[in-house]
Amino acid sequence: MQTIRDFKPNFNCPPPSSMTAGPDAYLQGNIRMTLEDPELWKTFHELGTEMIITKPGRRMFPHCKVNLSGLIPCAKYILLVDMVPEDGFRYKWNKEKWEVAGKAEPQPPCRTYLHPDSPAPGSHWMKQSVSFLKLKLTNNTLDQHGHIILHSMHRYHPRFHIVQADDLFSVRWSVFQTFTFPETSFTAVTAYQNTKITKLKIDHNPFAKGFRDEVDVMIYVPSDFCQSSYESYDGEEPELPKRKEAEPIKEERYSPWTAEREQRVRTDSPPGTDARDMYNAEQLVPAPASYQPYRFHEYGKSPSPSSSIGSCNSSVGRSSFESRVPDVATVPDHDSSKSRLHETGPSPCGPQHLPSPQDYPGVLNMTMAQAGKPGVISHHIYSPYSAEQPLGQWSGPGPAQYPPPHHLTADYTTQAVHHGYHHSNVAEWSQYPLFSYSCW
DNA sequence: TCCTCTATCACATTTGAATAGC
DNA sequence: AGCTATTCAAATGTGATAGAGG
Numbered sequence: 001m002q003t004i005r006d007f008k009p010n011f012n013c014p015p016p017s018s019m020t021a022g023p024d025a026y027l028q029g030n031i032r033m034t035l036e037d038p039e040l041w042k043t044f045h046e047l048g049t050e051m052i053i054t055k056p057g058r059r060m061f062p063h064c065k066v067n068l069s070g071l072i073p074c075a076k077y078i079l080l081v082d083m084v085p086e087d088g089f090r091y092k093w094n095k096e097k098w099e100v101a102g103k104a105e106p107q108p109p110c111r112t113y114l115h116p117d118s119p120a121p122g123s124h125w126m127k128q129s130v131s132f133l134k135l136k137l138t139n140n141t142l143d144q145h146g147h148i149i150l151h152s153m154h155r156y157h158p159r160f161h162i163v164q165a166d167d168l169f170s171v172r173w174s175v176f177q178t179f180t181f182p183e184t185s186f187t188a189v190t191a192y193q194n195t196k197i198t199k200l201k202i203d204h205n206p207f208a209k210g211f212r213d214e215v216d217v218m219i220y221v222p223s224d225f226c227q228s229s230y231e232s233y234d235g236e237e238p239e240l241p242k243r244k245e246a247e248p249i250k251e252e253r254y255s256p257w258t259a260e261r262e263q264r265v266r267t268d269s270p271p272g273t274d275a276r277d278m279y280n281a282e283q284l285v286p287a288p289a290s291y292q293p294y295r296f297h298e299y300g301k302s303p304s305p306s307s308s309i310g311s312c313n314s315s316v317g318r319s320s321f322e323s324r325v326p327d328v329a330t331v332p333d334h335d336s337s338k339s340r341l342h343e344t345g346p347s348p349c350g351p352q353h354l355p356s357p358q359d360y361p362g363v364l365n366m367t368m369a370q371a372g373k374p375g376v377i378s379h380h381i382y383s384p385y386s387a388e389q390p391l392g393q394w395s396g397p398g399p400a401q402y403p404p405p406h407h408l409t410a411d412y413t414t415q416a417v418h419h420g421y422h423h424s425n426v427a428e429w430s431q432y433p434l435f436s437y438s439c440w
Numbered sequence: 441t442c443c444t445c446t447a448t449c450a451c452a453t454t455t456g457a458a459t460a461g462c
Numbered sequence: 463a464g465c466t467a468t469t470c471a472a473a474t475g476t477g478a479t480a481g482a483g484g
Binding site: 052058059061191192198201202205206207208209210211 | 472473474475476
């Protein structure tokens with residue numbers, strides 16, 4: 001059986017023509033997403049952002065807020081956020097810096113946060129910034145509130161998905177575009193480790209106003225922290241082994257992750273981490289402009305070597321990423337989607353077999369699109385709300401169904417895709433792993 | 441047993457939405 | 463209708479403590 005694990009590494013291959021946007025594809029303008037408050041994010045990122053996770057769920061701070069443009073005003077879109085691991089390691093805070101503390105724990109149930117305004121027309125998303133303020137993070141693997149479940153002492157970053165769909169029930173096989181912002185990566189913690197991060201949070205989060213030190217509220221100088229945190233970095237960086245070209249470092253110059261990065265290079269990835277490695281490749285695709293996010297599906301895109309470190313450090317203004325290629329907005333209907341999949345057939349670059357929607361409700365399918373646009377992949381979602389799978393037939397995955405950490409094996413795939421999810425209403429959507437395989 | 445690391449809890453403070461009163 | 467005051471749930475980091483593991 002074809003698995004995502006089998007599939008993903010093939011992203012480096014040019015997409016088969018049969019999987020690209022066909023003549024019936026709905027071409028949409030260049031979708032652009034920019035991160036609000038990038039300077040604040042950058043400030044945190046330079047220190048090594050930490051996000052508290054609690055059992056009842058904790059909001060992020062800074063919280064994710066983006067601006068969108070390039071959407072079709074009258075077309076409806078769904079916005080989603082999920083969290084993906086930065087790597088396959090667990091970390092510990094040791095003497096003012098993060099260190100690798102071992103392999104990552106098994107992935108918790110991967111959940112996707114649905115923006116409460118979804119679905120909404122493009123004009124709605126574009127008229128003002130889109131805030132994910134109410135997104136909460138939890139370490140409770142049994143969470144019933146739909147919060148995003150993370151492991152403490154692990155690194156993640158949010159991933160934003162835009163799906164053109166009239167409603168949640170018609171998402172199936174829709175193409176979604178994914179955006180990530182390097183500066184939004186963070187370490188999930190149950191208690192702050194870096195006191196500088198704590199101070200930053202107190203200084204910037206209005207709810208923590210009561211903890212502010214009256215004296216230095218206004219004179220906080222982040223760069224001071226940065227220097228203290230990374231003073232040894234300049235000397236270490238030249239000694240870092242050269243990464244492969246697909247993994248140019250992002251704006252790591254001020255990153256507190258120096259030590260573990262070095263160690264990470266020396267440390268063999270846990271077995272079965274090729275999927276993660278793929279992710280790392282994605283993570284490190286340099287952006288042409290400062291702090292530009294990179295598209296998840298641009299795995300195979302040849303990065304611009306000149307745009308990695310320097311440009312990031314010279315960041316000015318918002319982070320942004322503009323879709324440079326037309327994207328298939330939607331797949332007209334289920335049948336055509338299926339036929340498209342069938343057309344794909346065995347391909348060295350695509351799945352040898354994609355499960356039919358009937359067989360695997362809730363599965364995230366990835367289909368390559370945009371022939372002639374190297375490395376650009378569009379994502380096709382198979383919505384759990386399929387005609388073949390009435391809502392009432394979905395059942396939630398239990399904790400025992402956690403995928404193993406680095407083994408997106410056929411077993412896991414099969415296991416996951418065979419589990420349905422109860423969706424009694426739209427609001428419950430976000431409780432369930434819309435993208436069953438989004439965490440690899 | 442001791443130590444370290446991580447998780448959990450109660451607490452005081454603050455924000456902001458909802459509501460009532462004018 | 464519009465403004466202000468009040469109420470209260472939610473959000474926040476702190477610090478003490480518990481628990482697991484070596």
